[in-house]
Amino acid sequence: MLSIIQRKTVRPLLILSRYAHNQYLITKENNGTREIILNHEKTKNSLSLDMMNQLINAINLNKGDTALRAIVLSANGNVFSAGHNLKELQMSSGIEQHKLVFSTATELMKSIIQSPVPVIAKVNGFATAAGCQLVATCDIIVCSETSKFSTPGANFGIFCSTPGIAVGRSVPKSRAMYMLLTGEPISAREAYESGLVTRVVSADKLDDEVNSIIEQIKRKSRSVITLGKEFFYEQIDLSVLEAYKLGEETMVRNINSDDGQEGIKSFVEKREASWSHK
Numbered sequence: 001m002l003s004i005i006q007r008k009t010v011r012p013l014l015i016l017s018r019y020a021h022n023q024y025l026i027t028k029e030n031n032g033t034r035e036i037i038l039n040h041e042k043t044k045n046s047l048s049l050d051m052m053n054q055l056i057n058a059i060n061l062n063k064g065d066t067a068l069r070a071i072v073l074s075a076n077g078n079v080f081s082a083g084h085n086l087k088e089l090q091m092s093s094g095i096e097q098h099k100l101v102f103s104t105a106t107e108l109m110k111s112i113i114q115s116p117v118p119v120i121a122k123v124n125g126f127a128t129a130a131g132c133q134l135v136a137t138c139d140i141i142v143c144s145e146t147s148k149f150s151t152p153g154a155n156f157g158i159f160c161s162t163p164g165i166a167v168g169r170s171v172p173k174s175r176a177m178y179m180l181l182t183g184e185p186i187s188a189r190e191a192y193e194s195g196l197v198t199r200v201v202s203a204d205k206l207d208d209e210v211n212s213i214i215e216q217i218k219r220k221s222r223s224v225i226t227l228g229k230e231f232f233y234e235q236i237d238l239s240v241l242e243a244y245k246l247g248e249e250t251m252v253r254n255i256n257s258d259d260g261q262e263g264i265k266s267f268v269e270k271r272e273a274s275w276s277h278k
Contacts, residue, residue, distance in 0.1 A: 018030075021039075022054065023039075023040065024038070024039060024040050024050060024051045024054045025037060025038065025039055025051075025054050025055065025058055026039045026076075027058050029068075032067055032068060032069035032070065032218060033069065033070050033071075033072060033214055034058075034061075034068060034070070034071045034072070035071075035072040035073075035074060035122075036055065036058045036059065036071065036072065036073050036074070037074050037075060037076055038051070038055075038073070038074070038075035038076065038080070038081060039075075039076050041076055041077040041079075043082070043085060044077070044079040044081070044082035045075050045076075045077065045079055045080065045081040045082065045131070046081065046082050046083065046084065046085040046131075047081060047083060047084050047085065047105065047108075047130050047131065047134065048084075048085035048088060049085075049088060049100065049101060049104055051085075052104045052105060052107075052108045053104065055073075055108055055111075056104075056107055056108050056111050059071060059108075059111045059112060059115055059119070060111055060115075063115060063116055063117070064116070066222055066277040066278070068117055069117055069214070069217060069218050069222060070117050070118050070119075070120060070214045070217055070218070071115060071117055071118070071119045071120070072119075072120045072121075072122050072210060072214075073119065073120070073121050073122065073134070073135075073138060074121075074122040074123075074124070075123075075124075075125065077125065078124075078125040078126065079125050079126045079127075079128075079131075080121075080123050080124070080125045080126060080127040080131055080135065080147070081127055081128070081130070081131025081134055081135075082126070082128050082129065082131055083128050083129025083130035083131045083132070083133075083153075083163070084101060084105070084129065084130045086156070088101055089101065089158070102162060105130060105133075105162060106162070108134070109133065109134070109137045109166065112134075112137045112138060112139075113137065113233050115229075116222075116225075116226040116229070117217075117222065117225065117226070118139045118140060118217055118225065118229065119138045119139050119140075120138060120139065120140045120141070120142065120210055120213065120214070121134070121135045121138035121140070121141040121142070121143075122142055122143075122206060122207075122210050123135055123141065123142070123143035123144065123147045123197070124143070124144040124146075124147060124203055124206055125144075125146075125147060126147070126148050126149075126150070126185070127147070127148075127149050127150075128149070128150045128151070128152060128185070129150070129151055129152060129153055129160055129163055130160075130162065130163055132149050132150060132151055132160075132163055132166075132167060133151075133160075133162060133163035133165070133166045133167065135149065135196075135197075136163075136166035136167050136169075136170045136196060137166045139229065140198045140213060141196065141197040141198050141199075142197070142198055142199045142200075142201065142206065142209050142210050142213070143188050143191065143197050143199070143200055143201075143206075144188065144200070144201065144202065144203040144206050145188050145189070145200055145201070145202055145203070146188065146203065147187075147188045147191075147197075147200075148185040148186065148187060148188065149179075149185060149186050149188075149191050149196060149197075150179060150183060150184065150185035150186070151163045151164060151167060151179045151180050151183065152183030152184075152185075153183070154180070154181065154183055155183040159180070160180055163180075164176060164180050167179060167180070167196070169236075170194075170195055170196050171194040171195050171196050172194065172195075175190075175194045175196075188200045199213075220275075221259035221262075221263070221273070221275040221276075221277055222275070222277040223257065223258075223259050223275075223276075223277050223278055224254065224257070224259050224260065224263070227250065227253070227254055227257075228254075231246065231247070231250045234246060235247065258276050258278055259273075259275050259276055259277070259278070262274060262275060262276070
């Protein structure tokens with residue numbers, strides 16, 4: 001449960017400053033931005049079942065609240081996430097436990113894709129295996145110059161099949177296969193050049209860069225951003241002709257929405273838009 005530590009009374013829809021903490025996550029919410037910080041350094045922020053369930057809950061919390069405009073995933077320590085907790089994947093755990101681990105991981109990735117607001121990964125460290133999958137699934141990824149990314153499962157006899165889904169949809173085939181087949185990490189610069197990450201900055205500029213992106217997002221209508229994000233993920237696996245058909249329908253729906261019309265009017269009248277976010 002998020003505890004309220006500060007309430008601004010001027011605009012009640014906007015914004016509560018909140019802070020929550022448990023053994024896996026620290027969650028901060030302020031001025032429309034929710035930052036979810038992985039905080040289990042003793043396991044290198046591994047994606048155990050408990051960690052994944054906590055992440056799912058934190059991402060989905062009050063997601064219909066129009067005051068929420070962006071979610072940031074970050075981590076404490078020099079490892080963003082080392083991936084699945086291999087202790088949960090031993091034979092003694094049983095096959096049903098193994099199925100639960102991977103179905104929960106899929107649910108976590110779906111929660112990011114289906115979030116109505118952009119989910120931004122803020123990476124300052126090593127993201128490996130399912131940790132790399134988590135990063136690659138986010139809408140926007142900003143990392144420090146010293147960050148690295150890898151899918152080294154084959155080194156331990158477990159090919160990174162599910163991490164490869166996210167990585168393979170983010171980078172060219174040859175780069176994805178290099179990562180999956182060799183297990184070797186790629187640098188922040190290589191990740192940027194491959195399209196895995198959006199921005200690379202020095203560690204001391206990481207917060208500023210993420211905040212700058214969020215401020216750009218906040219200037220838009222939340223409902224329009226939600227519609228656009230939904231369309232992007234729906235069309236990406238369609239054929240070009242099917243995508244255009246869906247795009248036509250989406251554009252018409254967008255234009256005939258309250259904020260679609262407000263955007264057109266504000267442009268014509270040369271004024272700032274006043275979004276309803278509905």
